[in-house]
Amino acid sequence: MPRCANKGCQKEFDEADNAEGSCSYHPGGPVFHEGLKSWSCCNEVNKPVLEFDQFMALPTCTKGKHSQSPSAPSKPAPTKTETTHEPTISADGVETYGFSKLSTDSGPSEAPQQAVSSTSSVPAPAPKVEEEEEDDPSVQVREGTGCKRTGCGYKYVNEESRSGVCRYHPQGAIFHEGSKGYLCCKRRVLEFSEFLKIEGCKEGKHLFVGSKKDETKEEKVDCRLDHYQTPLQVHVSAFAKGADKEKSTVKFESQSLHLDLYLPSNKRVNKTLQLYGPIYPETCTYRILGTKVDIVLQKPSAISWPLLELPPPGTELPPGYALTFGVSGRTGTVGGKEIVLSPEELARRG
Incomplete structure (x- = not known):
């Protein structure tokens, strides 16, 4: 069956049974500004949030029919602080954000720049490697529970689901001057729909419920x-x-x-x-x-x-x-x- 392309839906649907109101989605586009994330179509109802997981969980605001070709949201005018970089077209036809080298030329400028000297270098400590949380096999999982790992999206069906391979992103999302990607992998894209399709860069076990909690312990x-x-x-x-x-x-x-x-x-x-x-x-x-x-x-x-x-x-x-x-x-x-x-x-x- 085809998959609905409306933002916030992404469900499979039967074209013969596609009644009005069967699809719940966002007709607008995502808005990322000063660390806040929201949808242009309902940012007065669903207030902007900071975490990407919270953004993905914002309730949809419009009902209609499922569609394989959603209408493109209007793009906001660029602000004065934005800079434009030329995108490149990958082999599969997707625009990928192209970053230019940071200039180190010391030519003249309109305003004088204060010279900054670096302080004595302090050796950076080795980053602490944290163990990732895993499911406690004794904790029961309800059918339909989604994997909590970023970029996975797999839903629990039965006990065999626990043994499936989880492909996810171990680090958070990064949004910079229109480009979108994850800190843990190099790919950057411009369209939000393409960002959602970036496949996980790490394999592991699904995380449906996490470890079992003991209420008597801290x-x-x-x-x-x-x-x-x-x-x-x-x-x-x-x-x-x-x-x-x-x-x-x-x-x-x-x-x-x-x-x-x-x-x-x-x-x-x-x-x-x-x-x-x-x-x-x-x-x-x-x-x-x-x-x-x-x-x-x-x-x-x-x-x-x-x-x-x-x-x-x-x-x-x-x-x-x-x-x-x-x-x-x-x-x-x-x-x-x-x-x-x-x-x-x-x-x-x-």
Whole structure:
């Protein structure tokens, strides 16, 4: 049977039984702006979210008939801060984002640029390899439960489903100047529909329910992080609602951040971030608030960090990709200053 191409549906359907209202979908297109993700057709009803998994779970807003050729959503006009790169056409006819080399020429410019000297290099610690969660075979799985791993989409049918091969993306999605892809693999595309078709780059076991939880024991959980940077600081928000101010701690080292947050219902966030660049631990600060922990990391010099965390070995970022200098007090990564990279970073990208 054909598969519906409407965004948010993607179900197989019978053309002979395709009644009005049988398809629930998004007639608009995805909108990614300042780290927020939403649909253009219902962003007033379904508020923008930060996590890609939350975006994929946003409820559809329109009902109609299944279709194999959805109407193309209108494209928003580019903002002043956007730059255009020429796409290339792959062998299968898909436009793939083409990244240009970051220029390292030191020619004259209209406005004077402040020279930035790099500080003494601090050897980066080896990234911590975390074990991926696996299903507890004693936990029952309901039929139709989808695999939780990014990019898989397989649904549980019976016990044999557990032994199937899961192809997924172990790292998160990356959206930059119109291109879409995953940090764990190199392919970049322009169209969102093609992004959804990017096949997983790692094989493993499906994850339907995760490990069995013991209510009497402390539960280790993760928390969402948001961030922006100014020339000399990186502002991080760890969304951990109700963190105990007496027991929770945040510790800083030369290039790492340690979070130990005690949450209600016997939950705890205990994670270490290997930061992209060095910091001054003695001048970094944090505040534990009602819904989050605000953290200010002090950089030794005005150098832009492309990412908050140091990526795993072998990860290639698009040239020019960076967390640009932000505006204090705002969520996101949009600012008016040019990206300033260290001489070592410029040499690596040249």
